[in-house]
Amino acid sequence: MNYPFVPDDPLLQLALVLVAGILGGELFSFLRMPRVTGWIATGILLRTTAPWHGGFSGLSADTAGELRPFMNFVLGYIAFTVGAALHIASLRNAEKRLGLLLLGEAIVTPSVVLAIMAVVGPLVAPEVMTLKAAVLLAAIAIAGAPGTTVLVIQEARARGILTRTLLGAIALIDMVAVGTFVFAADFLAEGAGEGVSWLEASPAALVTVAREFAIAVGVGAVSAFAAMGLTRTVISPAFLGPTMVAVILGAWGGASGFGGSGILACTFAGIIVSNVRHDTVSSTQAYLHSIGAVLFAAFYTLAGMNLDVSIVTRVAGLVGLYFVARFAGKYAGAYTAMSIAQAPDRIRNYLGMALIPHGGVAVGLLLMVQSDPRLADVAETVTTVGLAALVINQLLGPSGLRLALSHVGEVGMAAPRLLDFLDENHITVGISGSTKEEVVRTLAAQLYTSNDHPSIPLEEFIEKVLERESLSSTVLGEGLMIPHAIIDEGDEITGVLGVSTKGIDLGAPDGRPVHAILLLATPTADRKRHLEVLAAFARAITRDVNLREQLYHARSAAHAYDILHAEDAEDINYFLEDAITRSK
Missing domain, CATH: 1.20.1530.20 (Na+/H+ antiporter like fold)
Structure with a gap:
């Protein structure tokens, strides 16, 4: 029994279009151009050169339709x-x-x-x-x-x-x-x-x-x-x-x-x-x-x-x-x-x-x-x-x-970095308060509006932060405070940053007002990164006057994000892959 070959079957046409598109995309990628440009160009080429009226491919001007x-x-x-x-x-x-x-x-x-x-x-x-x-x-x-x-x-x-x-x-x-x-x-x-x-x-x-x-x-x-x-x-x-x-x-x-x-x-x-x-x-x-x-x-x-x-x-x-x-x-x-x-x-x-x-x-x-x-x-x-x-x-x-x-310096920035949890949604500019508890409550409330907030109830988290603060102040001087709490559940660190241009008097050891408060919620499983964040912030704020002044006077959350995630901010926000490579 003869089974005639039907070249215009939609699945065959889709297969031919797909293979041609993949090849075109790879060629454009090799030329350092987006693959999507290669796919579109391949489609235009197919329309221009393919044997529309019959032929082995079965492609026609109506294929897309x-x-x-x-x-x-x-x-x-x-x-x-x-x-x-x-x-x-x-x-x-x-x-x-x-x-x-x-x-x-x-x-x-x-x-x-x-x-x-x-x-x-x-x-x-x-x-x-x-x-x-x-x-x-x-x-x-x-x-x-x-x-x-x-x-x-x-x-x-x-x-x-x-x-x-x-x-x-x-x-x-x-x-x-x-x-x-x-x-x-x-x-x-x-x-x-x-x-x-x-x-x-x-x-x-x-x-x-x-x-x-x-x-x-x-x-x-x-x-x-x-x-x-x-x-x-x-x-x-x-x-x-x-x-x-x-x-x-x-x-x-x-x-x-x-x-x-x-x-x-x-x-x-x-x-x-x-x-x-x-x-x-x-x-x-x-x-x-x-x-x-x-x-x-x-x-x-x-x-x-x-x-x-x-x-x-x-x-x-x-x-x-x-x-x-x-x-x-x-x-x-x-x-x-x-x-x-x-x-x-x-x-x-x-x-x-x-x-x-x-x-x-x-x-x-x-x-x-x-x-x-x-x-x-x-x-x-x-x-x-x-x-x-x-x-x-x-x-x-x-x-x-x-x-x-x-x-704008955003290519390749999706690779894991130390401060990935500090996106624009986790930054507040213009924070105010007269006591540590007021500031912590304000930032904790913001943290709990996001999807990646700690799994424990809000009040329990605040109590843990304030309990840790009563044991030893996290106001480090140079306008920086990093209140935090270690929690049992969760896989990754999360937190929120509050910035005050005016500054808040929170009893800093150097007598200066606090301009940046980084509230952290750290699962037990991610304590190593917690220590890295503390060290990176403390090092950058105390050593890099330019970064400190820019951050403390950020006009908006977007500006603060831009400062922390800029290419030249690797001392405070480095790529984790680079850190692993350096450690090896």
Whole structure:
């Protein structure tokens, strides 16, 4: 019996795309460029050179479309993971920075893009560039690339204020983009500027935006709470990961069934799970980590196959203008927001560059323009310019993000360091109090708002700290105090740092006011690191006047973090791997 070979089977196509993407990614990695850039470039190359009409490979121009369910799952996984990064308790001290960034993305970025495209665009291509097209392109410009951003950060092993800001903001930025686009599309569809006043068109557009978000929140919440209920009652801990995969599939499918956004639904599901059962998110990420490279390599190679480079030549001037306008808008929005937030200069100067990547949500919004009959008069212009500029952004964006991370000194900082427990969430600037007990209680209360607080009750921990303080004062002089307690349970040291520019009189042996109070909770199993932290802080504060003065006069928790985790702060916050190597 003959079994004919069928070259266009979706699984075979996925295998070919995956292998090609892996090879392309490795080549770009060898050239010291992000793998994601290699995957996208490979996809573009496959679209350009593969034998589309038959042949052994079975690849065709429709391959990416035929594998849409796979791409939707990966987009859902990205959205869920990004939403899970929005853990509210962990974003303490970053709210102002994130809030202002979102305002910059919602107002400054689209305003700059709209102004450039509406004024200069008609001069470049008067036959196709209209105000309606400019409005839609301005809304789409807001969207970022959560998957690309997370991937580059992981590949760079980055950690720091810029990294934290990006991970906390990218999900919210895409929400702003979807909301702004839906409002703009319905606003224009209602006939604004074409016989209908802007005031008449706005209410209907706002109703559509509210409906879109209501569906996403509702479906995401139902999926998340149903799964968490099952894991508490029926499903064993070993199946937490698979259950969260079902949440992703259910949230996307449910939202799509109601005519809503699958990306938003998965994002809200991730936010809910992260803030209700944060440990479950870790289980999901661990479960999918082993195949994460497979998912991303195939997804971004397919994304590259969606982009036809040939369209660039048709409207090259507009494409270049839109790319420049989007970069200018992103940079202006981020720079303005970080200036108002008084973020460290390095973050203010490079955050705009880190926001260059443009990804899956933008593609989805462009497809919405293409499929909406109300926007048919500008669909070709918007999709052609948007997709062509997306090619440039996806090829240059990852490298721009990597360059920004490198310039702010956050590349490679995810390697274990002595003070990893002192992230921005564990630092307070402007602490006050008149007694040791008041200061300890204030810092202990902050420590117990985090996920990694000691396992013993708060009052019991405070009693242990004060009991240790009564035996021997931990006020060391030079403005430093390190109250602490040894607890029986737990694996790793945790703590919180309080900084007072004015200083607090706590009876220091040298008579000086205390400016920095480091409260530590040390498990018995981690006493060695406890002693290292004590020694490193005492040595750095007493010997390094520059570091001491910078820390004592830090304007915000972000500035204090920047001081302690800077490359030149290795005396106080060294890499543990380096310490082990030196000891050997």
